[in-house]
Amino acid sequence: MWTPAHTNSATTTTIAPKTPNRRIQVLPSARATHTAPCIVYCCDFFLDCHPNVIPGTEASRACAAASAKPPRPPALKLLPLHLLGFSPTPMTDSTQLADAASPADLVRIEAQALLELAGRLDGPQLRAFDHVAGLLAEKARDGHRTVVTGVGKSGLIARKIAATLVSTGTPAQFLHPGEALHGDLGILNHGDILLALSYSGETEELLRLLPVLPRLGVTLISFCGCLTSTLATASAHTLDVSVSREACTHQLAPTASTTAMLALGDALAIDVSRRLHFKARDFAELHPGGQLGRRLATVKQLMHSGDALPQVSPTTPMTEIIHEMSAKRLGMTTVQQNGKLLGVLSDGDLRRLLERDGPGAFHKTAAEVMNPHPRLIAPEPFAVDALALMEQHKITALVVTEDGTATSPVLGVLHLHDLWEVAPQTTQAPAPKIKHIDPPGDDGRL
Structure with missing residues (x-):
């Protein structure tokens, strides 16, 4: 840590414009021209990336004018402490923090921020959260959207x-506040909700939107770390995302605070989806691709139907049965008459028949050797539920009928091979009921 010649030591302090989580260094000034302590940012790179400090304040203008002051060491930029309205609170030297904090400690800092957030949601913030979630659900039912906005890291979380x-299931869209100031405010319609994210609550780009929102008939909701900030006080509803400290060694980079924002946003989205009665099937319709899409595919989407459906009549001889099973490559065939399901034959049934009757098995018909009580399923259940049924009953195929009963028309066959890419975990919905009369045989019998 650099110590200027005109002072004996450097101290590290915590500063906060109404919140205790922005830490910088403070050096007592010995120059007659400075009557207040001066803030020294220990990371020159951070100031280069954040030249406004707090945009629109006297501090940001002082920062811009700093170049006109007498030259100082290049790695240190000084600001009068009173301009930011901060009161210093001593803390451990940042170098010592960097040496002491392990990766696990950094994760624990963010975990602690989530615990603090959960504590507020269990107590004083529960009512506000419930009101906000109810408002988002009500607006969604009325055809309005939730437009989420933010700048920088908060913008990424937004x-x-x-x-x-x-x-x-909640209609929503991201709006960049900078673009909003140049025409994209047209995204907002009367009755929409604008959810604004800003830890300080003083983000200039967001504050410039405030005069316009009442004219548009938009309800403003905010996530802030300071409930007395400009953004929070201008909002119809504000949810507190304050954290006791950031994981960043210098308490500059948003880390724990953005984690709290993200967790609160997830909680809000899931709570609203429950209020909208958003089901797993609705989720499946919005996620047709990838692993989620495969897990949430329905039986109807994966079953073999039409010409791919193996079927024989009850009088079909054994040689034709084997030919049909080989041609359709499912290891089984249905036995139908006039569109009605009579039973099924699997390769396991044929093996047991040959072991029992030998060559005499080839003189039998489908009606004589079929299993008249196969496992059935309707076309609506998810593929993962069908897979769970197959594993439960140790079978390799399910016959799909219109309503899952033997009296309804046959629609297709779902084979275990069709489910290889489906995750084995079932959804939270109860497994679909299947209709059967007698328990099936083992060793592959359907």
């Missing part, structure tokens, strides 16, 4: 929250 809302 994009994720908007995406989660959309995928769980």
Whole structure:
């Protein structure tokens, strides 16, 4: 740590414009021209990336004018402490923190932020959260959208929250506040909700939107770390995302605070989806691709039907039965008459028949050797539920009928091979009921 010649030591302090989680260094000033302590940012790179400090304040203008002051060491930029309205609170030297904090400690800092958030949701913030979730659900039912906005890291979190809302049944969209100031405010319609994310609550781009929102008839909701900030006080509803400290060694980079924002946004999206009665089937319709899409595919989407459906009549001889099973490559065939299901034959049934009757098995017909009580399923259940049934009953295929009963028309056959890419875990919905009369045989019998 650099110590200027005109002072004996450097101290590290915690500063906060109404919140205790932005830490910088403070050096007592010995120059007559400075009557207040001066803030020294220990990371020159951070100031280069964040030249406004707190945009629109006297501090940001002082930062811009700093170049006109007498030259100082290049790695240190000084600001009068009173301009930011901060009161210093001593803390451990940042170098010592960097040496002491392990990766696990950094994760624990963010975990602690989530525990603090959960504690607020269990207590004082529960009512506000419930009101906000109810409002989002009500607006969604009325055809309005939730538009999420933010700048910087908060903007990235806002994009994720908007995406989660959309995928769980709440109409939503991300709006960049900078683009909003140049025409994209047209995205907002009367009755929409604007969900604004800003930890400080003083983000300039967001504050410039405030005068316009009442004219548009938009309800403003905010996630803030300071409930007395400009954004929070201008909002109809504010949810607190304050954290006791960031995981960043210098308490500059948003880390624990953005984690809290993301968790709160996820909680809000899922709570609203429950209020909208968003079901797993609705989720499946919005996620047709990837592993999620395969898990949520329905029996109807994967079954073999039409010409691919193996079927024989009850009088079909054994040689033709074997030919049909080989041609359709499912290891089984249905036995039908006038569109009605009479039973099924599997390769396991044929093996047992040959072991028992030898060459005499070739003189039998389908009606004589079929299993008249196969396992059935309707076309609506998810593929993962069908897979669970197959594993439970140790079978390799299910016959799909219109309503899952033997008296309804046959629609197709679902084979175990069709489910290889489906995750073995079932959904939370109860497994579909299957209709059968007698328990099937073992060793592959359907």
